[in-house]
Amino acid sequence: MKRTIPGGLRWIAVLTALAMPIAASGAGFGIFEMGSKATGMGGAFTATADDPSALFYNPAGIAFLDKADFYGGTTLIRPQAELEGHNPYPGEGSRAKLESPIFTPIGIHYVQPLSSSFVAGLGVFTPFGLATRWQDKYNFSGRFISQRAELKVISIQPTIAWKISDEFGLAVGAEYRMSSVALERDVPKVNPYTQTVVDIAHVKLESSGNNSDWGFAAGMLYKPAPWLRLGVSYRHHIDGDIEGKAKFTQIPTGYPDFDAAVAAALPFDQKEKVATSVAFPSMASVGIATDVASDMTVEVDANWTGWNRFQKLDINFADRSDLNSSTDESYKNSWNYRIGFEQRYPDQGCAFRLGFVYDQTPLPNKTVGPLLPDADRVGYSIGYGHNTATWGVDIAYMYLTIRKSQSKGLNTDHFEGTYDSKAHLLGIHARYRF
Amino acid sequence: MSQPKFAAAAAALAVTIGFAGVPARAQDAPDFTNILTLGDSITAGFESGSLFEQAQQNSYGNIFAQQVASPVFAQPLITDPGIPGQLYLKSLIPLSIDAKAGAGQPKIITYPKVYNNLGIPGARIKDIVATKTVCGFNPQDPTCANPFYDLILRNFVNPAAATTALQQSIGLAPTFAFVFAGNNDVLGAATNGAAIDNVTLTSVESFNTDLQTILGGLKQYTSAKMVLANIPDVTSLPFVSTIPRFVLDPITSQPVLDSTGQLIPLLGKEQGQETKPLRLGTRVTLPASKLIKSHCLGIPVGVSPTWDGYCASLGAANNFEGYPLPDGGIVNGAFQPGVLLYPEEITAIKTRTAEFNEKIEGAAAQLGVPVLDTNGIFRDIAANGLIYGGIEFNAAYLTGGMFSYDGIHPNNFGYAVLANEFVKVIDDFYGLKIPQVNLFPYMFGNSESLMAGSASAATMTDAAIDQIRRMFPPDLSSLKDGHSHHDAQESAKE
Numbered sequence: 058m059k060r061t062i063p064g065g066l067r068w069i070a071v072l073t074a075l076a077m078p079i080a081a082s083g084a085g086f087g088i089f090e091m092g093s094k095a096t097g098m099g100g101a102f103t104a105t106a107d108d109p110s111a112l113f114y115n116p117a118g119i120a121f122l123d124k125a126d127f128y129g130g131t132t133l134i135r136p137q138a139e140l141e142g143h144n145p146y147p148g149e150g151s152r153a154k155l156e157s158p159i160f161t162p163i164g165i166h167y168v169q170p171l172s173s174s175f176v177a178g179l180g181v182f183t184p185f186g187l188a189t190r191w192q193d194k195y196n197f198s199g200r201f202i203s204q205r206a207e208l209k210v211i212s213i214q215p216t217i218a219w220k221i222s223d224e225f226g227l228a229v230g231a232e233y234r235m236s237s238v239a240l241e242r243d244v245p246k247v248n249p250y251t252q253t254v255v256d257i258a259h260v261k262l263e264s265s266g267n268n269s270d271w272g273f274a275a276g277m278l279y280k281p282a283p284w285l286r287l288g289v290s291y292r293h294h295i296d297g298d299i300e301g302k303a304k305f306t307q308i309p310t311g312y313p314d315f316d317a318a319v320a321a322a323l324p325f326d327q328k329e330k331v332a333t334s335v336a337f338p339s340m341a342s343v344g345i346a347t348d349v350a351s352d353m354t355v356e357v358d359a360n361w362t363g364w365n366r367f368q369k370l371d372i373n374f375a376d377r378s379d380l381n382s383s384t385d386e387s388y389k390n391s392w393n394y395r396i397g398f399e400q401r402y403p404d405q406g407c408a409f410r411l412g413f414v415y416d417q418t419p420l421p422n423k424t425v426g427p428l429l430p431d432a433d434r435v436g437y438s439i440g441y442g443h444n445t446a447t448w449g450v451d452i453a454y455m456y457l458t459i460r461k462s463q464s465k466g467l468n469t470d471h472f473e474g475t476y477d478s479k480a481h482l483l484g485i486h487a488r489y490r491f
Numbered sequence: 492m493s494q495p496k497f498a499a500a501a502a503a504l505a506v507t508i509g510f511a512g513v514p515a516r517a518q519d520a521p522d523f524t525n526i527l528t529l530g531d532s533i534t535a536g537f538e539s540g541s542l543f544e545q546a547q548q549n550s551y552g553n554i555f556a557q558q559v560a561s562p563v564f565a566q567p568l569i570t571d572p573g574i575p576g577q578l579y580l581k582s583l584i585p586l587s588i589d590a591k592a593g594a595g596q597p598k599i600i601t602y603p604k605v606y607n608n609l610g611i612p613g614a615r616i617k618d619i620v621a622t623k624t625v626c627g628f629n630p631q632d633p634t635c636a637n638p639f640y641d642l643i644l645r646n647f648v649n650p651a652a653a654t655t656a657l658q659q660s661i662g663l664a665p666t667f668a669f670v671f672a673g674n675n676d677v678l679g680a681a682t683n684g685a686a687i688d689n690v691t692l693t694s695v696e697s698f699n700t701d702l703q704t705i706l707g708g709l710k711q712y713t714s715a716k717m718v719l720a721n722i723p724d725v726t727s728l729p730f731v732s733t734i735p736r737f738v739l740d741p742i743t744s745q746p747v748l749d750s751t752g753q754l755i756p757l758l759g760k761e762q763g764q765e766t767k768p769l770r771l772g773t774r775v776t777l778p779a780s781k782l783i784k785s786h787c788l789g790i791p792v793g794v795s796p797t798w799d800g801y802c803a804s805l806g807a808a809n810n811f812e813g814y815p816l817p818d819g820g821i822v823n824g825a826f827q828p829g830v831l832l833y834p835e836e837i838t839a840i841k842t843r844t845a846e847f848n849e850k851i852e853g854a855a856a857q858l859g860v861p862v863l864d865t866n867g868i869f870r871d872i873a874a875n876g877l878i879y880g881g882i883e884f885n886a887a888y889l890t891g892g893m894f895s896y897d898g899i900h901p902n903n904f905g906y907a908v909l910a911n912e913f914v915k916v917i918d919d920f921y922g923l924k925i926p927q928v929n930l931f932p933y934m935f936g937n938s939e940s941l942m943a944g945s946a947s948a949a950t951m952t953d954a955a956i957d958q959i960r961r962m963f964p965p966d967l968s969s970l971k972d973g974h975s976h977h978d979a980q981e982s983a984k985e
Contacts, residue, residue, distance in 0.1 A: 145911055146879040148929035198931070202881035245882040247892035250580050252902040254882055254892065254934045314584040470881040 091164035097440015098397025099412020103344030109166035112180035120226030130486030199427030364419035430476035432462030527665035528552030534610025543573025684829030685819025
């Protein structure tokens with residue numbers, strides 16, 4: 058459902074515009090790094106949830122914060138991916154690489170207790186994102202499928218939490234999610250003069266205006282004993298309906314009458330209205346944290362993501378329905394499992410963290426391709442935090458190794474390859490308690 | 492342990508390691524040292540109405556031989572522009588297909604062994620069994636319709652000891668054989684616009700007899716493992732499915748509509764009937780485009796002012812507006828080729844193809860060999876297209892990317908896809924891991940092209956049409972006084 062921006066909140070549009078495209082660190086196009094303490098613990102934070110980034114991981118966690126609390130920062134993500142082609146296409150010996158700039162998803166959270174039982178919070182974060190840009194894009198063998206695919210998402214989540222007792226907290230928040238996409242590819246055609254494939258056009262699609270939709274998140278945190286916490290959280294799915302413009306630019310072939318026929322068929326050098334929709338999944342998390350010693354916590358989490366909703370990516374042209382496309386995605390629901398560990402040194406005011414995550418990919422083999430070469434991921438993290446009564450800082454490093462993903466001869470576009478990917482993540486967040 | 496026991500134990504261990512470490516050569520694994528491909532023009536690597544080296548390199552046999560690193564795969568290579576001169580796209584708008592002038596020369600006609608590629612353009616299944624020459628053992632005869640028997644079988648060297656393609660196949664002593672024959676037993680019906688039993692459509696009995704002779708001969712006299720291929724539906728070829736049944740504007744190529752907004756069928760004339768608009772389901776073959784553009788054949792008088800003006804400008808001698816497009820058939824005992832295939836003829840071709848394929852599949856089952864289902868694969872491509880790397884290919888003429896300029900034979904990419912399908916079916920049946928063909932170079936290759944020549948009103952030149960027709964002559968033996976097609980050649984020699 059689209060909404061126009063209320064006048065007073067136009068700065069949100071500015072925020073969206075400034076947001077960089079974001080590389081997915083989670084499987085599919087999910088991102089899970091909204092707080093560096095959480096990242097240090099492998100993202101196993103649903104039960105711990107003890108800083109304002111809980112607004113993302115488990116909003117009920119903020120019910121137990123008793124001071125105005127600001128927690129903000131970013132995670133620098135540097136993804137790398139290489140493609141090795143197979144027969145019949147693009148063939149043995151074909152190689153390509155993704156561009157690997159550094160992406161910076163943000164996690165900015167503010168919490169304000171309202172009374173002894175109620176706490177309000179406002180989070181601004183990026184739960185989804187994607188940026189796959191292939192190097193040498195005009196020669197890339199997959200350029201007819203995708204040269205560049207970017208998804209930028211910013212969510213704003215006002216939240217209210219209720220501390221029912223010292224052991225039990227609940228929260229619910231509304232999520233206002235703004236999305237934008239950019240897609241680029243070349244258009245192929247058989248040149249009748251040479252009976253070979255040539256590039257006849259380049260098409261770039263970019264979303265425009267504010268494309269936003271509402272969802273919600275909820276959480277529960279239960280502390281049956283001082284050394285035991287159980288957390289459950291849920292984030293509801295959102296249909297990211299996006300409108301934008303597509304522009305076709307002709308690539309001449311050197312055959313004037315063929316070029317003339319192509320120019321008559323495609324709407325060159327004008328902006329065509331397009332619409333698409335990204336079916337964001339629901340997510341549910343459950344976590345158990347236990348203090349194995351007075352200052353040592355271990356947490357294990359299981360997260361479920363309902364990726365099944367994302368079956369197709371349709372691109373519809375308002376005035377040229379003959380150019381519509383529908384790409385089969387067929388994502389499957391997936392699980393990820395996380396384990397996090399924290400060792401605190403209260404006298405020094407610091408803490409060390411370790412974490413591990415196993416993240417299943419939602420992509421079936423047939424969808425593994427140049428748009429998003431995904432596979433199951435394994436991540437290892439370490440983190441360090443320093444806290445005083447008022448300010449604090451958390452830093453975390455995670456190394457994500459992604460199993461070689463293969464289309465195994467099944468790719469729907471018949472683009473067969475093995476993708477070797479990894480990512481380095483460095484998170485840094487600052488905290489101030491008023 | 493005493494010495495003998497130790498030795499025995501060591502020997503037993505060596506044998507065990509031997510079995511584990513060395514992959515045993517399966518008794519059933521095919522041997523690709525000496526490959527035979529036997530068939531017709533599709534086997535030869537014929538493209539755009541011509542046999543020429545750049546196309547022959549893409550014959551499925553040659554591509555397959557590379558995939559298995561076979562030491563030799565000799566083909567009767569012919570230099571540019573091929574024999575006969577290959578067709579090319581002269582201009583797209585207006586559409587003009589012409590044949591390159593001149594003729595190529597055979598490159599290795601003195602090759603001392605039988606060629607590995609015994610695909611002979613124009614051969615029907617009985618030709619493989621019985622034909623030794625069509626040109627009286629003279630490949631240089633310019634009036635001869637099909638010099639390929641002489642260029643490939645080369646019986647002119649010793650006519651007295653002439654051999655057929657089947658005999659030469661056996662003489663090659665192949666270790667593996669592809670047999671892909673029978674296309675011409677239905678194709679003549681399409682190219683001549685006439686489906687006539689025993690003239691352009693071989694009878695099932697005759698087909699089966701010759702099929703059994705070929706397979707039986709290979710089985711008895713060679714040790715070759717085999718793969719067969721069935722026959723695709725020729726009515727889905729671009730040659731038969733490009734020209735629409737309706738009147739198109741001569742300049743814009745948009746459909747001309749009547750006063751009620753309906754499409755207007757072209758005119759045709761079935762045997763024994765009067766000139767009528769073409770019925771639903773009638774197909775118009777490629778050569779019709781020239782008849783329509785150069786002579787207004789098939790165009791109803793008064794269909795549109797543009798057409799009337801256009802036809803008048805052709806001059807009285809060339810203006811046949813109101814006359815029907817010719818249907819192929821036998822008129823007064825003589826065969827006339829045509830450009831129309833009526834629904835019954837289409838059905839007859841499809842039915843006969845299915846009957847042939849039943850025989851091929853039955854023979855393959857009996858022999859225990861795989862069959863490549865080219866019929867099914869081509870049906871799928873014609874209906875749904877084919878995608879590689881996000882690029883769509885289909886069976887359309889000129890822009891589909893799979894057919895050459897004659898609208899009948901594959902182009903380089905089409906042949907590579909065919910070769911890859913053979914790889915897959917052989918891997919599947921024999922449990923092998925022959926790598927699939929890398930299609931990238933065929934898709935983007937460095938084919939030559941010709942710059943558009945001077946625009947011409949003709950769409951497919953007479954030379955181009957004749958060239959195609961000559962390849963697939965109807966069997967007129969049943970119309971003559973009882974002599975067989977081959978006897979006629981023998982008597983011509985005397």
